[in-house]
Amino acid sequence: MKSLARIWTIAMNTLREAVRNKLLYALLFFGVAVILAGVVLSALSYVESERILQDFGFAAIRLFSVAIAIFVGVTLIHREVERRTVYAILSKPLSRAEFLLGKYVGLLVTIWLQMAIMVVFFVAVSLVTGAPLDAGHAAAFALIAAELAVIVAVATFFSAFTTPMLASFFSIGIWALGHMTRDLRDIGASSISESVQSTTALIHRVMPDLESFNFATEAAHGLAFAASDVWLPLLYGVGYVSVLLVAAIGIFERRDLR
Amino acid sequence: MQQHERRIVRIENIVKDFRPGFGLRVKRVLHGISLDVNDGEIFGFVGPNGSGKTTTLKVLMGLIRATSGEATILGHSVTETAFRREIGFLPENPYFYSHLTGREILGFFAKLSGVTRGRRKARISELLEWVGLDHAADSRLETYSKGMLQRLGIAQALVHDPRVVFLDEPMSGLDPIGRVEIRDLVLRLRSEGKTVFMNTHILHDVEMLCDRVAIIVEGRIRYQGVIEDLVGSGLHEVDIVAANLSPETVLELEDRLAAKLRGVGERVEIRVAEKEVNDTLRCVLAAGGEVVSVTRHRVSLESFFLSTVEGGSEIGE
Numbered sequence: 001m002k003s004l005a006r007i008w009t010i011a012m013n014t015l016r017e018a019v020r021n022k023l024l025y026a027l028l029f030f031g032v033a034v035i036l037a038g039v040v041l042s043a044l045s046y047v048e049s050e051r052i053l054q055d056f057g058f059a060a061i062r063l064f065s066v067a068i069a070i071f072v073g074v075t076l077i078h079r080e081v082e083r084r085t086v087y088a089i090l091s092k093p094l095s096r097a098e099f100l101l102g103k104y105v106g107l108l109v110t111i112w113l114q115m116a117i118m119v120v121f122f123v124a125v126s127l128v129t130g131a132p133l134d135a136g137h138a139a140a141f142a143l144i145a146a147e148l149a150v151i152v153a154v155a156t157f158f159s160a161f162t163t164p165m166l167a168s169f170f171s172i173g174i175w176a177l178g179h180m181t182r183d184l185r186d187i188g189a190s191s192i193s194e195s196v197q198s199t200t201a202l203i204h205r206v207m208p209d210l211e212s213f214n215f216a217t218e219a220a221h222g223l224a225f226a227a228s229d230v231w232l233p234l235l236y237g238v239g240y241v242s243v244l245l246v247a248a249i250g251i252f253e254r255r256d257l258r
Numbered sequence: 259m260q261q262h263e264r265r266i267v268r269i270e271n272i273v274k275d276f277r278p279g280f281g282l283r284v285k286r287v288l289h290g291i292s293l294d295v296n297d298g299e300i301f302g303f304v305g306p307n308g309s310g311k312t313t314t315l316k317v318l319m320g321l322i323r324a325t326s327g328e329a330t331i332l333g334h335s336v337t338e339t340a341f342r343r344e345i346g347f348l349p350e351n352p353y354f355y356s357h358l359t360g361r362e363i364l365g366f367f368a369k370l371s372g373v374t375r376g377r378r379k380a381r382i383s384e385l386l387e388w389v390g391l392d393h394a395a396d397s398r399l400e401t402y403s404k405g406m407l408q409r410l411g412i413a414q415a416l417v418h419d420p421r422v423v424f425l426d427e428p429m430s431g432l433d434p435i436g437r438v439e440i441r442d443l444v445l446r447l448r449s450e451g452k453t454v455f456m457n458t459h460i461l462h463d464v465e466m467l468c469d470r471v472a473i474i475v476e477g478r479i480r481y482q483g484v485i486e487d488l489v490g491s492g493l494h495e496v497d498i499v500a501a502n503l504s505p506e507t508v509l510e511l512e513d514r515l516a517a518k519l520r521g522v523g524e525r526v527e528i529r530v531a532e533k534e535v536n537d538t539l540r541c542v543l544a545a546g547g548e549v550v551s552v553t554r555h556r557v558s559l560e561s562f563f564l565s566t567v568e569g570g571s572e573i574g575e
Contacts, residue, residue, distance in 0.1 A: 088352060091342060093370070
């Protein structure tokens with residue numbers, strides 16, 4: 001219980017620090033601007049203008065939330081070590097695992113809050129233009145939130161042992177690859193080479209399958225879906241985040257903070 | 259009380275190797291150092307820059323792991339976490355979150371240290387007053403001077419009322435007034451019965467504050483003991499003040515005695531080794547001079563430190 005209190009203290013301080021980050025506001029501003037610009041773009045189309053509006057909105061929420069998650073996440077641990085704020089903190093009765101988990105939770109709450117602001121604009125724009133809103137949209141937002149949890153964990157993992165520059169490259173690379181692993185696996189499966197088949201299958205298993213969190217098309221088109229289409233990816237997300245955080249803690253605990 | 263029961267900090271044969279870059283080359287920073295800190299004392303850990311002081315302190319704070327050896331605080335291995343309720347730490351040139359106010363940062367550290375909600379507010383106000391920051395309690399840290407940050411650093415180290423306090427270069431970069439303020443705070447810690455471990459290279463402060471010292475040079479402990487013994491263990495010198503000596507006589511004395519002379523005319527100060535006092539007095543009187551005073555010169559910590567650093571040999575307790 002006391003451990004949770006310490007994690008929460010670090011998390012709330014991380015949130016407080018993040019909301020003072022001007023970069024976050026700049027990205028949030030552009031995210032909201034793109035959602036609003038969707039109204040203009042959809043008005044140019046004679047067909048499926050509501051779908052275009054919502055596709056645009058979903059894309060804006062995902063892209064700008066991921067950008068914030070990576071650019072704030074990669075400095076998360078590194079900056080604490082570089083600025084030596086971590087020295088006084090870790091001299092308190094707080095384990096490195098609690099510190100890292102607190103930083104992760106704090107950034108995730110920050111990202112989810114800014115996502116919530118964009119969702120509010122998305123809903124408002126949909127209501128104003130008469131675009132439909134149903135359970136599919138709620139499922140899509142929940143899965144975007146899960147994808148962000150994975151991306152923040154990826155950024156936190158790299159931040160635990162490398163510089164922000166390298167962590168940015170790795171995180172962006174994994175995000176891009178994570179959206180391609182399914183296609184890669186399917187293309188590999190049709191190859192005649194067994195090594196290509198096994199390599200693409202391995203990449204799909206090891207890398208996060210971020211397309212499993214993409215429910216925007218189903219939501220925007222009002223397609224029917226099963227509950228397992230949502231909770232299975234959510235479960236996958238929880239598992240992937242857990243593995244990444246355990247690995248990050250393992251590395252951070254062994255690290256000399258010079 | 260038995261000696262081992264009084265030991266608050268124990269370092270035994272600590273070795274620390276770093277591997278710079280990606281190569282296989284290993285750089286040894288600490289060469290098997292051992293030392294003890296006793297209950298209620300102010301212990302000065304002295305050494306030139308790069309001698310291994312901060313590395314030792316980081317090993318004690320669990321920020322880096324020793325390659326071999328053992329370090330304990332209050333009987334607990336430094337790799338443990340829970341016992342840190344009993345210790346406070348001021349890092350060198352402390353940096354805290356600049357977006358917080360003095361009161362907020364102390365609240366943050368108090369929560370992490372497990373200070374109960376009921377006690378927290380009163381303890382923070384008490385500490386802010388104690389370190390003289392009550393007037394700036396609600397200002398953001400980005401407006402604080404270096405001395406104010408140093409005092410805030412001491413306050414965060416004490417927020418949970420620890421038994422042992424570790425200070426890394428507490429006077430570093432402070433102006434004379436700031437140094438006096440920090441010195442007074444350290445003395446108040448001792449009067450409250452706390453044990454203080456202080457890393458420093460400012461010898462004047464060590465001489466004024468510390469009960470015992472250890473001198474570390476190039477990762478090896480060269481001396482460990484009480485200051486009085488330390489300054490008494492060097493060669494004794496004697497200051498002789500003579501009068502009525504002509505400049506020619508002074509030059510002649512300088513040649514004959516190989517002694518250090520200061521001043522010409524009415525008063526001349528001559529510093530000689532103890533064994534040369536009688537010869538020197540005879541020379542002065544023979545040259546028609548007058549002996550005004552003869553006093554034993556106390557070897558300063560600074561001269562002892564310099565001879566230890568330059569000497570290279572290990573000096574035991």
